[in-house]
Amino acid sequence: MSAPEQPRRSGGNWAVWLPALLFAGFLAVVAYNLSNPAERVVRSALIGKPLPEFALQAAVPGQPGLARADMADGKVRLLNIFASWCVPCAVEAPQLAQLKAAGVDVVGVAIRDRPDELQAFLARHGNPFTRIGADNVSKIQFSLGSSGVPESFVIDGKGVIRYQHIGEIRPEHVPLLLRQIEEAGQ
């Protein structure tokens, strides 16, 4: 190319640092996000919406299964999604017992569970549930927008999902859940 050399514009020199600055900024963002990995929980988008229609068979003999029709009867309930193979589910058992003792009606959905293993789990960790439905292909879990076990949903008396708790209920979560349940009852 035989283009004539452009005269140097005065004051244009600072611009040569711009790409380097941009790159430094990019590195800073990368470094920050590497040291602070985001906690990725997928929240249900159904909060404030009615519980989807479902009807589950009994998960253990001698205790009724769970259907939507059992829920929207004016009473607030805690719907707990759990499984006997899920270790954190055993961790939250005392807290579920505590909620039950506080007068909360706790209903369960057992994910991919065998009746005998479930019974052994309940015998060992206690059974706070008034009903347990068996969800063997996670169908109800998907329709609730739940992405793992354990998860708990506060369902109000009209069958509307009011609150989602992801992960095991630890002792410090009990007051919060009780407050959510109380609010759902108003």
Add this chain to the structure above:
Amino acid sequence: MIRLLLATLALTVATPVLADGTMPPAPYAYRQLDNPAQEAAAKELMETLRCLQCQGQSIADSDAPIAGDMRHQVRERIAAGEDPEAIRAWLIERYGDYVSYAPQVTAKTWPLFAAPLVFLLLAGLLVRRRLTGKDAA
């Protein structure tokens, strides 16, 4: 020696605590649909749905039981004649956009689609000004 034998025995005989239970996977978790066209549609959809537990993977790639259950649900619904995009919409309604790998134009994402066009337009204007400027000079 006895101790070693016992340890080996304990390791081989004892059943490990399975993280995901002992239930067999859902029927269509690892089985293709009999209708090839339907299976192709299911596969295409499964490749663009995020596994909820192993979030860097699609449900087609993941061996997590929950991904197997989701594949089962996708195949079952497609076999029942449901439109793949309707299944995607159903999942987005429950999990948000995050569950889908297929980019969607929404109120939040439209700048991503618009920005390249805007840049292209700006670059075009710039080039035109340069060219016409040179002509004038």
